[in-house]
Amino acid sequence: MENRSRATPGSHAPRALSCMQNALIYPLFRTDKLTRWRDRLSSEVGLTADPVDQAVLEFYDSFDWRLYADGKYLEVAGTADSAELRLRRLADRKIQALMPVVLPVPRFPSALATGALREQLEALLDMRALLPLASLRIRRYTLRDEDGEGKTRARVHLEAISLVDADGKRRQLLKRLRLQPLRGYGKAAKRIAGRLEQDYRLQAAGDELFRQALGAAGKQPGDYSSKLDIRLQPDQRADAAVRQVLVTLFDAMQANEAGTIADLDSEFLHDFRVAVRRTRSALGELKHVFPPATLKRFRREFAWLGGLTGEVRDLDVYLLKFDDYRAAVPPGLRDGLEPLRGFLQFKQHEEQSQHLAVQLQGRRYRKLKQQWQTYLASPLPKRPTARDAGKPIGLVAHHRSWRMYRRVMKEGSAITPDSPPPELHELRKSCKKLRYLMEFFQSLYPSGEIRASIKELKQLQDNLGDFQDLDVQIASMRRFAMEMRRRGEYTAAAQQAMDALMKTLEQRMHQARGDFEARFGRFASEENRVHFRQLFHPEEEDRDS
């Protein structure tokens, strides 16, 4: 028998009647016949039965659980011809906003009608898509408690709920009785609850359908986050620790692979790409923990994979920035940018579907995954040959981070107002490498201090990132203008708008370049120098003092 606790005879009055707006849930056995319950409730309790109906209930969130992280969830409920989208609070299921919606639910809230719900979803989800978590079908018998005027005073729903699997098959999940009180008619609901609990020995339970459905669908709330969280021990062998890092990154790649191929939203590719770049960075900056032959092969293959994703990511970024682009040109020219948007969308789709998605389903990528998987799962050598493999990771982390920090300082200090862009680009790369090392090895350092130092590094990275991104964007815009001209889309209005846009981008780039000295000055401050030295090179300090 399944779990269903039934009340003992004569026990207590119905619970939860003070907040009579919320439905009371009474779990039923899966073997219970709903028609039998319906007949008993109509003949013995005097409720009026409505015809049976079928309803759909689906739950949604972004891949990285943004609604859940904010203590909310989104559901769509209804039938094929009329459905409602509701944002609920997890804690008490209270509806925060709702609207009628036509199925299927759009992937992005921007496709919904304007209103409070759309506003809240847009703010929470940003660029992330709504993805279905679980899809339920509910066969439902409704009974009403009516007064002499034919007014409904309370409703009882008998529900058989099944889960629709990924392959479309239905699987019975649970059966339950839901008593829905109506405001101003608390007495009627109280009477029915009394009958259910005393005559039928049912016991009210909380409404856990959201969690039950997710559990049955194999979804674990919060199981994906783009933030790295790797727990290492300082005395761990370096090759074992770095493998742990690489396994985490490989997991992130694989988690984002399907969404990248299907192009569900731009963040799958972004996270996929970051995982690849971090892997490459680990292979490069921690090269002395790997056997050289292994290293060479994987570095080549991951470089190929990284290159594969660049073009689509750039186009994604331009599309994400598009509202910003519109705002950057005078109002009269804004509509002139629309041909560019159309061009970017076309190009993004073409690159994504005909190149990236094809390669990610191709042989070379599959082979890389298999070999990488095999390597990561292979036993560690008892007596490693690679120089740093057997050293404690604490030491290797110190050493590598310190080296990269010094490179950043050296490259940064060499930059003068006359230095050409490639020198800043080199510095940016070094900053990124340092950042990745600090993130991989975060757990080896006091958390407040490493986070503060990452923050200082980030403010420098943001400046360098802006400068280079703008440099690349301007070059891309020129290229796009030529391609659009070839395709006959470069109208006079488009030309004027894009000229204005490029002018603004150039101004911003100069601004970013002008800000560099101050940003680097802050990063290179005495205070930060002391911090970085304390983090990565404490022995040196001892010797100094």
Place this chain on the structure above:
Amino acid sequence: MITIACYNIKGGVGKTATAVNLSYLAAQGGANTLVWDLDPQGAASFYFRIKPRVKGGTLGLFQRKRELEAAVKATDFPRLDLVPADFSYRNMDLLLEQQRKPGTRLKKLIKPLRDEYHFLFLDCPPSISLVSENIFAAADVLLVPTIPTTLSLRTLQQLVEFCDTEQYRHLKVIPFFSMVDRRKSLHREIIEERPGALKSAPVNYIPYASEVEQMGTRRAPLDTYAHASWAARAYREMWAELQPALLALKRGA
């Protein structure tokens, strides 16, 4: 909360049908909606099959012995609630006179419900009195169903002039054509001409239709039993036309 008073000095012009049908559509659209049946005859309560009785009566409310919230009843439709009529409402004028600040009592009573509902529809009794002054003070919008006849236009003009004072500056008067019979040439002419205050009225109008009259026997909003009818469509179009203006009003406030 946006408070919409369905009001006309004249009776029998479709006030209750307006309040019941538009509130139903508002709730269907996702808004938490409340109707207060202020007419002692209790037609709106009757349409929703809710007993026309408020415990403690008008005096109980005025003397703050009972909050308005305690009188709220759910209708059979999601998100749509009703404060029923009560026979004691017929003496509301007299009772108001005995209160301090008699002109803003209703406004004060509905204030606690402001955060709970998006729309409050007041189904108002006809005539112009201290009750109507309370309604003008409490409402954001006066929705005035107007039959296209000469006398109705004259009454509308009187109402517009009455409301055109500093005291009711907040109040937006929206008249619309109701119970339009296109077989009558006078109706057609007036609708065509849109005289006076009707110049900027909604382009949609509510036809005279037997389906609307059936609300008395069906005891339910029109849309629930005659969704495909011309009149039901007219209410839907009217609500679609009014809603953006109402929401804009709120943002402006």
